[in-house]
Amino acid sequence: MNDIVFAGKHFLTYTVNRHKHRDWELVYCTGSSGCFVFDQVKIPYTEGDTVVIPPDTPHENLSDGGFTNIHLNVADAAIPVREPFLIRDDSNQTLLHLFADAYWLFRGEPEKKAALLSAYGDLIIRYINAGRAAMPRNSATDEIRRSIVQNYADTFYEVDDVIRALPYSYDYLCKLFRKETGVTPHRYLTHMRLQSAADMLCTTPDSSITEVAHLCGFRDPLYFSRLFKKKYSVSPNAYYRLRLKEEEAPAGDSDSQKVSL
DSSP states (O other), X not given: OXXXXXXXXXXXXXXXXXXXXXXXXXXXXXXXXXXXXXXXXXXXXXXXXXEEEOTTOOEEEEEEEEEEEEEEEEETOOOSOSSOEEEEOOTTXXXXXXXXXXXXXXXXXXXXXXXXXXXXXXXXXXXXXXXXXXXXXXXXHHHHHHHHHHHTTOXXXXXXXXHHHSSSOHHHHHHHHHHHHSSOHHHHHHHHHHXXXXXXXXXXXXXXXXXXXXXXXXXXXXXXXXXXXXHHSSOHHHHHHHHHHHHHSOOSOOXXXXXXX
């Protein structure tokens, strides 16, 4: 039970075509955002989210700006539901560390796999079940978050308009959103825009900073550059050069890897 039978990574990817697995699939978004499409529902996600997909559930993964992730397939997962769902990582990025460690165990020594991998499977599933039990029950938070994910690239999008349209006080909703996600709605929106810009800088190097800013929802390129440098400690141009050096360095990963036991 809770046996991790596959592990994989997607580097910058825009589409994963419709498919299904015989085991549970757990997908942790490590960068940017996208949307899982199922027969009856769509689940938008962003960096720090884990989408949990039951066995034999057809799905596809789509993203306008591209996404990166770590994905695990788990046999006989002890998850007491049979529909896909999403949980958000905590402020310590506990799930990210667990997913990353489990992934690298596949690439390590066979003795370590046998000794540790089953323990990681149990721990990840226990954490997911605990996170699902503690999921926010207020639909207003989900509505604000969904609106941001779907509209962050629109330079005229104002999250305040969404908040004020809901039947609760503005201050209450801002406090509720921060309590349930760890950040304010405005910081959540800014984070999505900056993450999208970082991905775009590396995938469309011929675009100007002004173009990238506008395509990621920023009206003022100078303001965008200041926020970008504050988050990544380098200018947008310098960020692209650093990522280019990293990609040119020898690496063992391909654009998308799946490693089996």
